[in-house]
Amino acid sequence: MVESVSIQNRVKLDNKIPHFDHDESDIARCAISEDGEIIYASNAFYQLCGIEEGDLNNAFDIFIFSDEALNDSHDISSLPAGDHDIHIKGNPIITEFNFDWVTISNDKRYLIASSASDNVANNTDNDLNSLISQISRSAARIESKSDNIIDINRDNEDFAEFVAMSNDIMIITDQQGNIITTNDAFLQNFGYVSANLKNTSILDLFDDEDKHEIRSTMQSLADDDTPADQVIDFTSRVLTGSGHNHRWVKWRQKHVNGKIYSFGQDITDIRSQQNNLQRRQKQLSEAESIGHMGHWQWLVGDENISWSEEIFRIFGVDQHQFKPNINALIELIHKRDLGRVVQVFQRAIIEEKNYDMEFRIIRPGGDVRFIMCDGRCEKDENGEVIALYGIMQDMTERMLYEQELRQAKDASEQAYAAKSRFLANMSHELRTPLNAIIGFSEMIESQMLGPIFNEKYLEYATSIKDSGKHLLDLISDILDMSKIEAGKHILDPEEVNIKDIIDRATHMIIGRAQEQNISLRTSNVENSDIDIIGDRRALIQIFLNLLSNAVKFTPEQGTVWIECYKRDDYISLKICDTGIGIPPNKLASVLRPFEQASSQYTRDHEGTGLGLSITKKLIELHGGSISIESSVGAGTTVSVRLPYVATET
Numbered sequence: 001m002v003e004s005v006s007i008q009n010r011v012k013l014d015n016k017i018p019h020f021d022h023d024e025s026d027i028a029r030c031a032i033s034e035d036g037e038i039i040y041a042s043n044a045f046y047q048l049c050g051i052e053e054g055d056l057n058n059a060f061d062i063f064i065f066s067d068e069a070l071n072d073s074h075d076i077s078s079l080p081a082g083d084h085d086i087h088i089k090g091n092p093i094i095t096e097f098n099f100d101w102v103t104i105s106n107d108k109r110y111l112i113a114s115s116a117s118d119n120v121a122n123n124t125d126n127d128l129n130s131l132i133s134q135i136s137r138s139a140a141r142i143e144s145k146s147d148n149i150i151d152i153n154r155d156n157e158d159f160a161e162f163v164a165m166s167n168d169i170m171i172i173t174d175q176q177g178n179i180i181t182t183n184d185a186f187l188q189n190f191g192y193v194s195a196n197l198k199n200t201s202i203l204d205l206f207d208d209e210d211k212h213e214i215r216s217t218m219q220s221l222a223d224d225d226t227p228a229d230q231v232i233d234f235t236s237r238v239l240t241g242s243g244h245n246h247r248w249v250k251w252r253q254k255h256v257n258g259k260i261y262s263f264g265q266d267i268t269d270i271r272s273q274q275n276n277l278q279r280r281q282k283q284l285s286e287a288e289s290i291g292h293m294g295h296w297q298w299l300v301g302d303e304n305i306s307w308s309e310e311i312f313r314i315f316g317v318d319q320h321q322f323k324p325n326i327n328a329l330i331e332l333i334h335k336r337d338l339g340r341v342v343q344v345f346q347r348a349i350i351e352e353k354n355y356d357m358e359f360r361i362i363r364p365g366g367d368v369r370f371i372m373c374d375g376r377c378e379k380d381e382n383g384e385v386i387a388l389y390g391i392m393q394d395m396t397e398r399m400l401y402e403q404e405l406r407q408a409k410d411a412s413e414q415a416y417a418a419k420s421r422f423l424a425n426m427s428h429e430l431r432t433p434l435n436a437i438i439g440f441s442e443m444i445e446s447q448m449l450g451p452i453f454n455e456k457y458l459e460y461a462t463s464i465k466d467s468g469k470h471l472l473d474l475i476s477d478i479l480d481m482s483k484i485e486a487g488k489h490i491l492d493p494e495e496v497n498i499k500d501i502i503d504r505a506t507h508m509i510i511g512r513a514q515e516q517n518i519s520l521r522t523s524n525v526e527n528s529d530i531d532i533i534g535d536r537r538a539l540i541q542i543f544l545n546l547l548s549n550a551v552k553f554t555p556e557q558g559t560v561w562i563e564c565y566k567r568d569d570y571i572s573l574k575i576c577d578t579g580i581g582i583p584p585n586k587l588a589s590v591l592r593p594f595e596q597a598s599s600q601y602t603r604d605h606e607g608t609g610l611g612l613s614i615t616k617k618l619i620e621l622h623g624g625s626i627s628i629e630s631s632v633g634a635g636t637t638v639s640v641r642l643p644y645v646a647t648e649t
Contacts, residue, residue, distance in 0.1 A: 027042060027044055027114060027115055028042060028044040028045040028047075028048040028049075028114070028115040029041070029042045029044070029045055029112065029113065029114045029115070029131075030042070030045045030112075030113050031102075031110045031111070031112055031113075031134075031135045031138065031139075032059045032076055032110060032111040032112075032113060033108070033110055033111075033139070034076065034077045034108070034109055034110075034111075035076075036058045036059045036060055036074060036075075036076045037058055037059075038057055038058070038059055038062065039110070039135065039138045039139050040134055040135050040138040040139075044115075048088065048095075048115075049062055049088050049089055050089060051089075058074075059076055059111075059113075060074050060076075061089075062088060062089060063086045063087070063088065063097075063113075064086060064087040064088075065079075065084060065086055066084065066085050066086070067084075076111060077109075079099060079111065080099075081099055081100050081101050082098070082099060083096055083097070083098050083099075084096070084097055084099055095115075096115075097113050097114065097115060098113070098114045098115070099111055099112070099113050099114075100112045100114075102132065102135070104132055104135060104136050104139070108139065110135055110139070112131070112135075163183065164183075164184065166183075166185060167185050167189065167266070168185060168263060168264065168265050168266075169182075169183070169185060169186040169189075169190075169238075169249060169262070169263065169264035169265070169266070170182065170183040170185070170186065170261075170262070170263055170264075171183075171186060171202060171261075171262040171264070172259055172260070172261055172262070173202050173218075173259065173260045173262065174258065174259060174260070175218075175222040175255070175258055175259075175260065176201075177201050177202045177203055177215075177218050177260070178199050178200070178201055178202075179197045179198065179199065179200050179201070179202055180259065182194065182197060186264075189266065190238065190240050190241060190247065191240050191241030191242060192241045193241075202214070202218075202262070203215060205238050205239060206236055206237065206238060206239065207236070207237035207238070207239060207246050209237070210236040210237055213234065213236065214234075214236060217232050217234060217253060218253070218260060220232065221253055221254070221255035221260055222255060222260070226255065228255075228256075229254075230254070230255075231252055231253065231254045232252070232253045232254075233250070233251065233252050234250075234251050234253075235248065235249070235250050235251065235267070236248075236249060236251065237249075238264075247266055247268040248266070248267050248268045248271045249264040249265065249266055249267065249268075250264065250265045250267050251263070251264045252264075285308070285309055285310065288308060288309075288310040289310055289313070291393065292310070292314065292393055292394035293310060293391050293392070293393040293394075294307065294308040294309070294310030294311030294312075294313075294314060294391065294392055294393075295308045295311075295389070295390070295391050295392075296308065296311055296324075296389065296390065296391070296392060297378075297387055297388070297389040298387060298388050298389070299386065299387045300349060300385060300386055300387060300388070303325050303326055303327075304323070304324065304325045305324045305325060305326065305329065306324070307319075307324045311324075311392055312324075314369065314371070314392060314393075314394045315332055315361060315363065315369075316363035316364055316365060316367075316369075317332075317363075317364065332361045332362060332363070333359060333360070333361055333362075334359065334360035334361060334362055334368065336360075337359035337360050340357070340359065341357065341359050341373075344357045345388065348375065348377055348385075348388060349377070349385050349388070352377055352379070352383075352385050353377070354375065354376050354377065355374075355375050356372070356373065356374045356375070357372075357373050358370065358371065358372050358373070358395065359371055359373065368396075369394055369396045370394070370395045370396045370398075370399040371392050371393070371394060371395065372392070372393045372395045373390060373391070373392050373393075374390050374391050374393075375388055375389065375390030375391075376388070376389055376390055420482040423478050423479070423482050430471075430475055431472065431475060434468050434471055434472050434475070435472075437464060437468045438465055438468040438469060438472065441461045441462075441464040441465035441468060442461075442465055444457070444458070444461035444464075445458060445461040445462050445465060477610040477611065477614060478610065480610075480614050481610050481613065481614055481617075484614065484617045484618070484621075489617075489618075489621065491534070491535040491538065491621055491622070491646060492535050492536075492537070493533050493534055493535055493646050494533070494534075494535075494536060495531055495532075495533055496531065496532060496533075496534055496536050496539060497529070497530070497531050498530040498531070498532060498564060498571060498573075499529070499530070499564075501536070501539045501540055501543060502522055502543060502562055502564070503522070504540055505540055505543035505544045505547055506520060506522060506543075506547065506562070508544055509544065509547045509548055509551055512548075512551055513551050513560065516551065516554070516555075516556055516558075517556045517557055518551055518554050518556065518557075518558050518559065518560055519558070519559045519560070519561075520547075520551070520559075520560050520561070521559070521560075521561045521562075522561065522562045530564065530566055530571055532571065532642060532643070532644050532645070532646070533644065533645045533646055534622050534642065534646040535618075535621075535622070535646065538618045538621070538622070539622075541614070541615075541618060542615050542618050542619060542640070543562075543575075545611045545612070545614065545615045546575040546615060546638055546640075547560065547562075547575060548611065549611055549612065549638075550575055550576075550577040550579065550636070550638075551577075553577070553579040553580050553636070554577045554578060554579035554580075554635075555579065555580070558577065558578045558579060559577065559578050560575070560576070560577045560578075561575075561576050561577075562574070562575055562576075563576065569643065569644070570624070570641045570642060570643050570644065571641070571642050571644070572639065572640070572641055573639070573640045573641075573642070574637055574638065574639050574640075575637070575638045575640075576635065576636070576637045576638075577635050577636055577637075578634070578635040579635050579636060580632070580633065581630045581631050581632040581633055581634055581635055581636055582628065582630040582632070582636055583632055587628055587630060590612055590628065591612050591613060591616045591626070591628070592613060619640060619642070621646075622642055622643065622646040622647070623642075623643045623646055623647035624640060624641050624642040624643060625640075625641045626638065626639070626640050626641075627639045
């Protein structure tokens with residue numbers, strides 16, 4: 001027999017302990033800690049005791065000593081070293097084991113139990129060192145595992161406090177689902193009273209639509225074929241105490257010893273947030289689909305690009321098969337636009353600026369689409385660009401529409417220019433014979449070369465002269481309109497007196513007014529000394545056209561008058577009449593070229609419909625404005641604003 005002190009000294013003197021994991025000898029041997037735990041055993045010991053390799057048990061679960069007091073106290077530390085007769089696991093056969101105490105380098109004692117044929121003291125140094133090394137490693141592994149274990153007694157006050165602090169639901173039922181107990185969190189948060197739940201079925205807590213699933217779950221747990229450690233997870237709606245509302249709960253259920261333990265987490269708020277998020281994502285997706293617009297993001301240096309659902313549709317690829325990345329995007333971009341796209345992205349990263357661009361893509365089917373990309377830079381806390389993100393919008397329809405508009409505009413401008421040239425040329429060509437017609441008809445009317453004895457010829461000559469003058473006026477209007485629209489009408493500004501302009505226009509129209517027995521007055525011209533800078537000829541034409549229109553559409557015994565007011569920045573003039581008026585639906589069109597109010601009201605009045613249009617253009621050339629107010633049968637008021645100094649536009 002070897003004393004423990006001598007063995008301890010031998011172990012401490014040997015610093016080179018050989019490493020091995022298993023005792024390969026045929027000796028049944030184990031190492032026991034002072035608290036009775038077997039921390040190491042040889043293969044032969046496992047076989048002798050009939051236990052599985054790796055099972056570590058307490059020594060008193062394996063050995064029954066001849067000393068009854070030792071068996072009762074379970075104090076292995078009091079066992080003296082030496083040979084002892086024992087029973088192994090209740091085997092009636094007495095087995096002799098040798099016990100020796102060994103103290104290892106951490107100053108802990110271990111009892112080495114070996115079959116009687118082995119004695120630790122008789123082992124060689126190498127055998128002893130190997131044994132001690134194995135014991136040290138086993139002890140270290142057990143201590144390492146024990147350091148990570150927190151022993152919680154479920155019945156102590158500390159654990160009860162933690163349970164009371166939890167907002168999670170805890171319900172215990174029997175196998176039939178009758179409630180045995182619940183925690184306070186369930187009662188308080190769901191509005192139930194404990195006394196009312198006693199022996200109530202847990203199914204009564206669930207929404208009717210979920211009861212079938214809960215019933216199947218509990219039946220599955222109570223099934224004898226269900227593994228004892230199986231846990232079932234599911235989500236359901238739980239009614240509140242009022243019975244009118246429900247809350248969503250995520251459950252875990254387990255069957256233990258005839259009871260079903262249900263642990264639940266209230267996820268109503270989380271589910272509401274998820275539903276709101278899904279709804280907003282759906283709204284965003286629908287909005288992107290309507291606008292043919294999708295969002296994307298690319299982390300700088302990454303190969304892949306994140307696309308929204310709409311961008312897959314824009315590029316004509318299947319989102320389940322196509323993986324958006326840089327190389328795939330390069331393949332889809334039109335070759336002529338690729339360099340510019342790459343340059344824009346590189347510049348955005350370097351200059352850390354937002355960007356926008358347009359480029360073309362070629363879909364897998366071969367059709368070309370026009371894409372507008374508007375992007376932003378995402379920066380980290382140090383101000384470095386870490387990602388690019390933005391939107392892409394399919395602008396194909398708009399681009400094609402704009403192309404058609406440009407083409408139509410060019411064609412319209414060309415046609416309009418051709419029309420203007422044609423009218424100008426024809427007008428000049430017509431003026432020459434018209435002047436001759438008017439001149440000769442005036443000679444005949446005045447009988448310049450001798451008397452005409454037939455009065456009918458004089459009447460014809462007068463008709464020829466009037467028709468010629470009317471035709472000349474029409475041609476002059478067409479020429480003026482063509483000149484204005486061609487932008488060739490240039491103002492010749494000078495200082496003019498408004499009263500002089502009004503008087504001249506009135507003098508030119510008063511004869512026609514008198515013929516129709518119409519009262520024409522300017523008594524409301526409040527200041528005769530208003531001077532402005534404008535084109536004298538154009539201003540006279542403006543007032544002459546407005547007065548002529550007023551007289552033309554005013555019946556006999558009617559009245560036409562002019563009002564003039566001086567304002568801070570402009571002068572306000574009004575030409576009013578008591579004529580037939582203009583229908584409300586025609587007010588917006590009478591200022592357009594070749595438009596007249598209505599055939600019902602103007603059929604008896606000749607004209608091209610250019611008078612008001614020319615007037616409007618001339619007023620706008622001075623930087624002024626014109627507006628019309630009218631009531632059918634009550635008359636019309638035309639308001640004109642003119643600045644004190646013409647600002648030609």
